[in-house]
Amino acid sequence: MRHLLSIADLSSTQAIQILDTAEELSRVSDGPMKKLPTLRGRTIVNLFAEDSTRTRISFEAAAKRLSADVINFSAKGSSVSKGESLKDTAQTLQAMGADAVIIRHSASGAAQRLADSQWMTGSVINAGDGTHEHPSQALLDAFTIRKNLVHGGNDLTGIHVAIVGDIIHSRVARSNVLLLTKLGAHVTLVAPPTLLPTGVESWPVAISYDFDSVIGKVDVVMMLRIQLERMSELFFPNAREYSHYFGLNRDRLKMMKPTAIVMHPGPMNRGLEITADSADSARSVILQQVTNGVTVRMAILYLLLAGSQELGVQL
Amino acid sequence: MINSRPTSFNDPSCEAGKEIDMSLALPAPDMDRAITRISHEILERNSGSESITLLGIPTRGAHLAARLAAKIEAIEGRAVQCGTLDITLHRDDLRMRPPRALMPTTIPSMGVENRNIILVDDVLFSGRTIRAALDALGEIGRPASVQLAVLIDRGHRQLPIRADYVGKNLPTSLAQIIKVQFTELDGLDAVTLEDGAL
Numbered sequence: 001m002r003h004l005l006s007i008a009d010l011s012s013t014q015a016i017q018i019l020d021t022a023e024e025l026s027r028v029s030d031g032p033m034k035k036l037p038t039l040r041g042r043t044i045v046n047l048f049a050e051d052s053t054r055t056r057i058s059f060e061a062a063a064k065r066l067s068a069d070v071i072n073f074s075a076k077g078s079s080v081s082k083g084e085s086l087k088d089t090a091q092t093l094q095a096m097g098a099d100a101v102i103i104r105h106s107a108s109g110a111a112q113r114l115a116d117s118q119w120m121t122g123s124v125i126n127a128g129d130g131t132h133e134h135p136s137q138a139l140l141d142a143f144t145i146r147k148n149l150v151h152g153g154n155d156l157t158g159i160h161v162a163i164v165g166d167i168i169h170s171r172v173a174r175s176n177v178l179l180l181t182k183l184g185a186h187v188t189l190v191a192p193p194t195l196l197p198t199g200v201e202s203w204p205v206a207i208s209y210d211f212d213s214v215i216g217k218v219d220v221v222m223m224l225r226i227q228l229e230r231m232s233e234l235f236f237p238n239a240r241e242y243s244h245y246f247g248l249n250r251d252r253l254k255m256m257k258p259t260a261i262v263m264h265p266g267p268m269n270r271g272l273e274i275t276a277d278s279a280d281s282a283r284s285v286i287l288q289q290v291t292n293g294v295t296v297r298m299a300i301l302y303l304l305l306a307g308s309q310e311l312g313v314q315l
Numbered sequence: 316m317i318n319s320r321p322t323s324f325n326d327p328s329c330e331a332g333k334e335i336d337m338s339l340a341l342p343a344p345d346m347d348r349a350i351t352r353i354s355h356e357i358l359e360r361n362s363g364s365e366s367i368t369l370l371g372i373p374t375r376g377a378h379l380a381a382r383l384a385a386k387i388e389a390i391e392g393r394a395v396q397c398g399t400l401d402i403t404l405h406r407d408d409l410r411m412r413p414p415r416a417l418m419p420t421t422i423p424s425m426g427v428e429n430r431n432i433i434l435v436d437d438v439l440f441s442g443r444t445i446r447a448a449l450d451a452l453g454e455i456g457r458p459a460s461v462q463l464a465v466l467i468d469r470g471h472r473q474l475p476i477r478a479d480y481v482g483k484n485l486p487t488s489l490a491q492i493i494k495v496q497f498t499e500l501d502g503l504d505a506v507t508l509e510d511g512a513l
Binding site for chain 1: 379401404407409410411412413415416417418419420421422450451454455456
């Protein structure tokens with residue numbers, strides 16, 4: 001396996017291998033060994049054609065902890081804003097000797113296009129493509145759930161997860177549905193019908209329009225950001241009504257199981273899908289997700305880049 | 316009654332009924348004796364177990380370290396610091412193979428700073444594993460000293476590294492394969508030498 005393009009490409013064994021590798025990496029890199037020499041001399045390019053804080057910084061931190069050289073490349077301030085095509089950009093990076101490109105793009109399938117092309121020979125890691133997938137986010141979410149709720153056992157069997165909010169625009173939701181169900185979790189999507197994609201009935205999930213009837217039964221409440229930048233029409237009457245029916249607030253927090261956790265992939269619209277006191281409550285593992293993001297991405301980089309590619313790498 | 320039938324070492328009848336496995340380099344009792352001897356040597360060299368920390372290199376080095384720790388505890392009557400050190404991320408041959416799974420690293424409570432560290436591995440061969448272990452250790456801290464204990468030294472060093480404690484020196488050809496087995500993993504204690512295809 002050379003690229004990480006989507007969760008759909010991963011088997012559950014491969015996903016668990018990534019989580020297990022992250023587990024060991026977190027034990028060394030959060031503890032005794034801050035910096036590891038593993039990827040010394042490798043060049044990793046962060047190609048971000050869409051805004052990002054967490055994912056870009058997280059991949060950068062992960063690469064640097066493994067001693068790789070990181071080149072940050074964002075659309076703003078580069079020739080992409082002058083109209084340079086993805087092909088020309090990729091060929092430029094290839095000419096500079098990039099061993100891996102981490103790409104975020106507003107077009108679904110951009111990472112796949114880059115990997116299928118002959119434009120460059122390095123690994124391609126999808127850091128979010130349009131409304132398609134965001135595999136590293138799903139892996140770090142699964143890792144966070146496993147760390148908090150699974151004691152013994154390496155998958156998520158028996159865990160019930162509610163994914164709440166803007167499913168239709170969310171690549172995080174798509175990747176998470178695929179990964180969490182692959183790992184044995186039971187997933188319920190909670191959203192108004194306007195925010196659910198067409199064909200959602202064929203997904204391996206339960207669907208509910210009533211947050212209150214679901215919240216008491218689940219182990220994980222994963223809130224999604226309302227992606228106003230992708231909304232060209234009205235999907236709900238107004239923000240207040242949305243918060244009332246689908247937002248996480250103090251009253252809903254009290255309805256949760258005693259052990260249940262609150263997650264959010266960030267960035268949060270505080271006051272819209274989640275209130276400030278819910279985001280900062282003791283149940284919230286939102287900052288843990290950020291920390292785990294670095295180790296999970298280290299695991300991805302290690303498994304894709306540390307070994308030989310010539311030998312037909314078995315991820 | 317005089318029965319003066321001459322026996323010869325070459326006479327196969329002497330060995331009749333006994334199963335001699337020529338590939339068995341170190342049977343279980345000898346393995347245990349070697350571990351006991353190494354434990355005493357470690358204690359002698361370090362004047363007791365107070366200053367030492369055993370770090371086994373997974374997988375089998377970690378089991379050997381646990382055996383040594385148990386022996387030393389039995390001899391000294393006090394707990395000994397024992398952990399594991401995974402060296403995968405520091406290997407120099409990572410790019411020559413598919414990615415390897417990472418093994419656990421557990422540094423005992425007193426850390427490595429100013430301790431006498433005993434690295435423990437099952438077989439000493441090229442010396443590259445030990446070089447990686449020294450690098451990994453250097454990332455964690457600055458030990459007072461680093462010593463090396465191995466069950467088998469099979470020669471063919473590619474780096475200027477030697478062991479301080481050796482269970483058995485076993486001259487081998489590069490084609491041969493040494494297999495160390497521990498009851499915890501393999502159901503029996505044994506070291507065997509097999510002829511492999513070069």
